[in-house]
Amino acid sequence: MTAASAAHTVPATPRKYGSMSRDRRWALCLSYFFLVVFAIFFLTPPVYMFITSIKTSQEISAAVNPWWVYNPSLANYVELLSSPVFLTFFRNSAIVSVSVVVITMLISVPAAFALSRMKFWGSATLATGVFLTYLIPETLLFIPLFKMFATFRDWTGIELINRWWALLLLYPTLTVPFCTWIMIGYFASIPKELDEAALMDGANYRQILTRIFIPVALPGLIAATIFAFTVSWAQFLYPLAFTTSADQLVLPVGIVTTLIKGDVFNWGQIMTGALLGAAPPLIIYAFLMDYYIAGLTAGATKG
Amino acid sequence: MVDAALERPAAAGAVRKPSALRRRLQRKSTIAFLMTLPLILLIAALVIYPALYSLHLATLNKSMERFVGLSNFAFLFKRQTFWMVVKQSCIFAITAVIFKALIGFVVAHFVHNIPTKGQRKWRGMLLVPWVIPPAMSTLAWLWLFDPSYSAFNWLLAKFGVEAIPWTAEAGWARFSVILVNVWIGSPFFMIMYLAALKSVPEQLYEAAAIDGANWWQRIWYVTLPMMRNIIAITALFSLIVTFANFDIVRILTAGGPIDQTHVFATWAFWIGIQGGDIPLGAAVSLFMVPILSIAAIFILRDINRRGNEA
Known part of the structure; x- marks a missing residue:
């Protein structure tokens, strides 16, 4: 220096x-x-x-060094993975997250394509609006949405509160704006000559999107997919407010509300559940770190 | 021109007498509009409408039958808890963002300093707090802060320090929620700053070194000006997210002890969903709007400016 x-x-x-x-x-x-x-x-x-x-409950409550494991045991894992309630949480989380990823991609990829390539009236405003939507936090929307769902039930008789599939309506509000935004960035970086050449060869817009844009912008697509999945997997406020009964809960809320019974904290199981809940994002991150980071930095730097 | 080339074969291949509707459907702007329609519907129905609806909700009485004007707000202004929540939200967000930015900046520098070969490994390791779902990692912190089995207090006891009431005493509870937030958020700053550091041209540092700048001057006169944009936008993003934070406070302290750590989001949840007073909850959450929109305006200005430069 x-x-x-x-x-x-x-x-x-x-x-x-x-x-x-x-x-x-x-x-x-x-x-x-x-x-x-x-x-x-x-x-x-x-x-x-x-x-x-990997500790037993006896060891957790014993007055020994908490940072060391004296008798490692997999009992917590066995117990959780054979508990139908926990597996329900896991299944709900998996179904919700995967479906939200699919919904998000179906909405945001065509929209991003249209907004980045096919200029139409109001398209620039809409692109900015999408970004603004991304800045609206869910903590601002959950109360009116809760009331809207209740009103919807009164009108149509379709119950949306305390149904895990109602989360499929809510989560896209968190994932779609950001995914659209970063896909606009990725699509805009594709040279215009590429789609003009395809147009000359007589390709229509659907073919340009599926044959050129999606393959070329695949890294961005993967980054957006990872983002949508991790956001849906980690979402806590919406399921906490909208679902209550044990068979409708997703993993984060399930662990927080059912494993903590009154004042009895079964910490071995809570930590096991938390670790299993953290596992899918961590595994994705471990294998696709570069895409993960690309998606993370694209949000603020691509704009 | 290109469009014409596209439409000719399509029109020739289509039905003999193309109806007006069909022709209209084939127009580029119509196709584009149809492609963005799901997005527009989603945003309109599940973001814009609820946002406006909460304005309406906030003016109703508890059973949502009668219009009461601004009396929900007047009621809030008279409550001491409300002002405590305002204060705590601001302290929480501002302190957390400052520390996240500082730690992120420092760690990014250290990662940038070491040989490129090892950077990937370190970066990967340091981003882990950001990857774990916040609800899950906050549970780990809750267990680390446990009143009777706190692993931190066990360590402190080894050094002869008294047990700290991490979540039981107001001052410490405030410290704890900020600590957890900083822990979760600073890796994000680190990644953003690291990307920005990589984009500062090496020649600038060489020129500064030749002029005899020491390391502090190099940071102050080269690094910071070059990173100003990214620092500002990351901090504003984080300010929005932190100000609207829910998970950490909810799990770690649930607002306690005696509402001392409530922020807007958790208090609105407490009143609106758990307390069943939806209009009052909506009114509380609306107080997030001013600070969020200020941050949003600055972010937008920055993005538009960069859009024009490009």
């Missing part, structure tokens, strides 16, 4: 290179030291989740 000043004080000696590299090495060591500190800070909760999940 003080290469220049080092050169100044000890001019024109071989020593200079030595001190520079020593400086560099020192800076590097410092960087690694702080990275280790921050990594400990960032990884402590998940690691502690894992530690607790």
Whole structure:
């Protein structure tokens, strides 16, 4: 960092290179030291989740070192994975998340294509509007939506509250604006010559979209898919407000509301459930990290 | 021109006498409009309409039968809890965003400093808090903060420090919710800043080094000006998300002790869904709008400006 000043004080000696590299090495060591500190800070909760999940209840309530496992056991995992209630949560979460991904893609990919390539009246305003929608948090909308669903039941007799499939209506409001937005960015970066060439060859818009845009913008599509999946999987407020009975709950809410029974906290099981709930996003992240990060940074930098 | 080339074969292949409707349906702008129609419907029905509807809801009485004007708001203004929530929401959001930005900036620098080979691994590891669903990781924190089995307090006891009432005492509870929020959010800042750092041309640093700038001057005169845009937009994004945060406060303290850690979202949930007073809950959540729209205006301005430059 003080290469220049080092050169100044000890001019024109071989020593200079030595001190520079020593400086560099020192800076590097410092960087690694702080990275280790921050990594400990960032990884402590998940690691502690894992530690607790392989403990027995006796060990959890014993007055021993909580950071160490003396008698590791998989009892918590066995118990949760064979509990029909927990498997229902898992199934609900999986169905909801996968369906939301499909719905999101069906809505946002054609819309992004139209907004990025086929200029029509109000298309620029609509693109900005989509982005604005992304900025409206769900915490602002859940109360009116709750009332709307209740009114809808009174009018049509179709019950939407306390039905897991009603979440399929709610989650797209969180995923579609962002996915449309980043797909607009990806589509806009495709050279115009490509679709003009296809038009010359007599391709129609559907063919341009499916044969050219989707394959070329596949990385963006994967990033958007990952985003939609992780957002739906992690969503907590909507299911907490809209679903109540145990067979309708999704995983995050199910763990929070059913595993905590009154004042009895079965921490071994809660941590196991939390870890299993965190597993799908973590696995996706582990395998598709670059797409995940691309989607993350695209939101703010593509615009 | 290109459109004409497209439509000719299509029209020739189609029915002999193309009806007006069919011709209209084949027009580019109509196709485009139909493609965006699901998006428009979704946004109109499930975002715009509820947003406006909550304005209407907030003016009704508890049983939602009678129009009461602004008396819900007047009622809120008279309640001490409301002002506490306002204060806590602002403290929570502003402190958390500042610390997220600082930690993100510092960590991004350290990751940027080490050899490129190892950066991927570190980046991957440091982003884990962002990947875990917040509800799940907050449960882990809740367990780490447990009044009788807190693993942190066990460590502190080893150093002779008294047990800390992480979620039981107002001051510490406020600290805890901010800590968890910072833990979840700073990796996002780290990723954004790292991407921005990579885009600063190396020549600028070389030029600064030749001019004798020390590391602090290089950050202040080169890095920060080059990253100003991304710093601002990330902070504004995060301000919106943090201000509207629900999961962390709800799971960690549920607003307690005695409503001291409630933010707008959790208090609105408490009143509107759990307390059954939907209009009052809607009124509470509407108070998020001013600060959110200010942040949104700044973000939009930035995006439009960059759009014009491109």
